[in-house]
Amino acid sequence: MSGRPALLTEDEITAALTALPDWTREGDSITRTVEASSFPAAIRIVDSIAVTSEQMDHHPDIDIRWRTLRFVLLTHSEGGLTSLDFTLAGKIDEAVRAGA
């Protein structure tokens, strides 16, 4: 018993992705790549997401290459996608909108 929400069904994942057009399914995860305006802007986005993910106790995998950020979301403890990933994806979209 991990205390995490249950894995979503394929239909639920498809429906959730239509509301998040910048995100792509990749196996057991969803991913988004963002090009920020500069390296400091990229780090500000990451810093803001650090606060959000601590509040959620749900953390993205983040690859930082100069000003390109790649986010990969899944619920490790469940081995796939749960509602937490889609909530976090929406919050990452907000941080990108505010900070890129």
Ligand SMILES: C[C@H](O)[C@H](O)[C@H]1CNC2=NC(N)=NC(=O)C2=N1
């Ligand atoms: C102990 C702690 O609650 C867990 O390790 C949390 C933390 N953040 C997490 N983040 C993600 N993305 N998946 C998890 O399963 C997860 N588990």
